[in-house]
Amino acid sequence: MKFSFSYIFIFFLVSCFHFSSCAQQQKSTKKTVEKEQAQTIKTGADRTSLYLPLLKNKNIAIVANQTSILQVLQRAEVAPNIMGSKTVTHHLVDYLHNYEGIHVEKVFAPEHGFRGKADAGEAIADGKDVKTGIPIISLYGKNKKPSPEQLNGIDVVVFDIQDVGARFYTYISTLHYVMEICAELGIQVILLDRPNPNGHYIDGPVLEPEHKSFVGMHPVPVVYGMTIGEYGQMINGEKWLANGIKCDLTVIPLENYTHQSQYSLPIKPSPNLPNxxxxxxxxxxxxxxxxxxxxxxxxxxxxxxxxxxxxxxxxxxxxxxxxxxxxxxxxxxxxxxxxxxxxxxxxxxxxxxxxxxxxxxxxxxxxxxxxxxxxxxxKKLQEQIEEGLSEEGIKASWQEGLESFKKVREQYLLYE
Structure with a gap:
């Protein structure tokens, strides 16, 4: 009887220790999961609670391509007896199309098309999205700026495209024209911000107005060190839209991001930028x-x-x-x-x-x-190269323009 009681007591102690150890391990696992989630950069698209209420019962158009994805948290088991969450990837068009009370009427696609497979400079035809049946209108070629007819009946335009932070990458030019037509028609633009993989520096000659084109529309350096959301605010604030008009622009900001954050793009932004x-x-x-x-x-x-x-x-x-x-x-x-x-x-x-x-x-x-x-x-860069100027000499000639730009840029930053 004495032996039996001792055995039971020892078993009880071992069980308590095991239970305590498992509880501590589960608690630690839960904290690790929560910490990883807290440190993860969230794109504007990921922060659905900030923009879904703005789209409820609205007819919307979306400017999007293959990079327009979002991560949605869903309940999932992360360890034995612990419920956490996992992320599920959706394309923004699919997600909003299936969301009750939001009416996606049209998709506008930039250079390289909605699926991002076309050559640089290749004409993109209008069509329909196979998955949703939503009309797709190209914003590349002759139709760089949506027409009033194409936006007839639209209450809000959602802009969600991954930029790479170089002036000649044409998605910021598309943003300019979308903001311009929406300003003219009194349509709100909601821009879902995304990280700039080249946001950690500012460099290059500042564009001169006489050389404005679709590969460079604004007086900014080649590398401007801003997210596309910050850039949109600068377009508005500097009155670069036609006749100095302003767009009703709402930027859904990033979370856990600074300009020094390292960010690896989950999807290539265009066919010839694979990594x-x-x-x-x-x-x-x-x-x-x-x-x-x-x-x-x-x-x-x-x-x-x-x-x-x-x-x-x-x-x-x-x-x-x-x-x-x-x-x-x-x-x-x-x-x-x-x-x-x-x-x-x-x-x-x-x-x-x-x-x-x-x-x-x-x-x-x-x-x-x-x-x-x-x-x-x-024209100066070509002239400097032909004259045999050194790299140091060429870069020295940029400094006055860069310093002036940095002062302008500072007014529109959303992140450190």
């Missing part, structure tokens, strides 16, 4: 688009290599071939010599050394084309 490295190199290498040098379109290392048949023969070369996003790549099926930058360190400023090096090696009369000035936003 973080290409996005980081894009502001520096895009100048080559206005020259006879290829940036790897037609390879699997777009904006991670550069080369041409005219450069000095090196051990590294590539041969562009037609592929998704590059049906007719520059120097198609020709061997191009240059450099592979795919393993280079992440940039914190513009790199002009590759451009200057390529210019020195190429036939001078054939190097630049008319597109270069549009990309640079000034």
């Amino acid at each position: 973080d490295t290409s996005i980081n190199l894009y502001p520096s290498l895009c100048f080559f688009e206005g020259t006879n040098v290829s940036v790897g379109r037609g390879t699997n290392k777009q904006f991670q290599v550069y080369g041409s048949p005219y450069l000095e023969k090196t051990t590294f070369n590539f041969t562009p071939q037609p592929n998704e996003g590059a049906k007719q790549p520059k120097h198609n099926k020709k061997s191009c010599f240059g450099e592979d930058l795919s393993a280079s360190e992440s940039l914190v400023n513009l790199n002009l050394s590759w451009l200057l090096k390529a210019y020195q090696q190429s036939p001078k009369k054939e190097f630049f084309n008319a597109f270069f000035t549009k990309l640079a936003g000034t």
